[in-house]
Amino acid sequence: MKQYENISLKAYNTFGIDVQARRLLLLEPGDEVPPLAAPYLVLGAGSDVVFTRDYEGTVVVLAHQCRVERGQDDTVTAWGGMTMDDLVQWTLDHDLYGMENLSAIPGTVGASVVQNVGAYGVEAKDLVVAVHAYDLRDRAYVDFSAGQCCFAYRTSLFKQQPGRYLVLGVTYRLSSTFTPVLTYRALESLPHGTAQQLREAIAALRWQKLPRPEEHGSAGSFFKNPVVDEATYRRIRDAYPDMPDAHPEPQNHYKLSAGWLIDRAGWKGRVQGGAGVWPHNALVLYNAGGCTGDEVVALAQTIQQDVLSKFGVALVPEAIIV
Ligand SMILES: Cc1cc2nc3c(=O)[nH]c(=O)nc-3n(C[C@H](O)[C@H](O)[C@H](O)COP(=O)(O)OP(=O)(O)OC[C@H]3O[C@@H](n4cnc5c(N)ncnc54)[C@H](O)[C@@H]3O)c2cc1C
Structure with a gap:
């Protein structure tokens, strides 16, 4: 320590x-x-x-160390501080498949279950079998099954009780057979003969739309995609027939593209103070040069107000403001 x-x-x-x-x-x-x-x-x-x-x-x-143990039934248990992308490569190096679509997400294994990270049709919850944590309130080690983690879109038990649990390790179940998940439309035309090829193609695709952290600071997608009721969805779709397809959700709700709403509101590429909206992806706020957190929050709030007044849709940040 x-x-x-x-x-x-x-x-x-x-x-x-x-x-x-x-x-x-x-x-x-x-x-x-x-x-x-x-x-x-x-x-x-x-x-x-x-x-x-x-x-x-x-x-x-x-510590961001690479610590992985292979278990039975194609499971792996990784140290919470390990970089998620290193784990993805480790699994492929050991002929285990299922994590390819999570390539190049810059966070750690521990946070992957806090936020239930997801990309290109795969979420952490699809692979997690157990979370090994330390209860900072009761000072005890505790294991959770996947079912106990209350996973949902970019949230979990660990996010709902901030500060209570320190995630020390995560066990994922993978597969020794490579079955590419290509449900996300942008992946259909990608080369995916091998899992390594799919991983590299996904990483390349990501960096066309996201700022590389070593070049421009960001937190990736800044807002969650909003889930709206059917009347709201139909109202926007009728007014904007070019709106991308919305994702059907339970109880006649629809998940809209936050990036499209922000772009359509005219924010893509705009800079306010030291913070800006990424020119290649309106969902990403970035550090346009020595920005402060307050400048990021001010830009985010201005965008939220504008999208609310133009579309009647409330955007909620995915990023955590400290
Ligand atoms: C360029 C870029 C691209 C991104 N792309 C994606 C994407 O495709 N999909 C996606 O879902 N996210 C994406 N993200 C967001 C981010 O990478 C993920 O949310 C990631 O899981 C955060 O990991 P982290 O280790 O950086 O967590 P942090 O940002 O350090 O923390 C996030 C939250 O988790 C908590 N936390 C972190 N570690 C632990 C732990 N060990 N135990 C308990 N709580 C913990 C923190 O307290 C905080 O509340 C992207 C970010 C960037 C910068």
């Missing part, structure tokens, strides 16, 4: 926002979790957070 006092978090969040933490605790696999005085914050790779101010407490980070 390593401890740092008054440390910049600039290298610990992909937006590259320069705030300070009073204390940073770096835990290695096997370290005892020490008692933590509030306030504290568990941080993975910081690829889904926006810091708006210095953090006057302890930031807990699991």
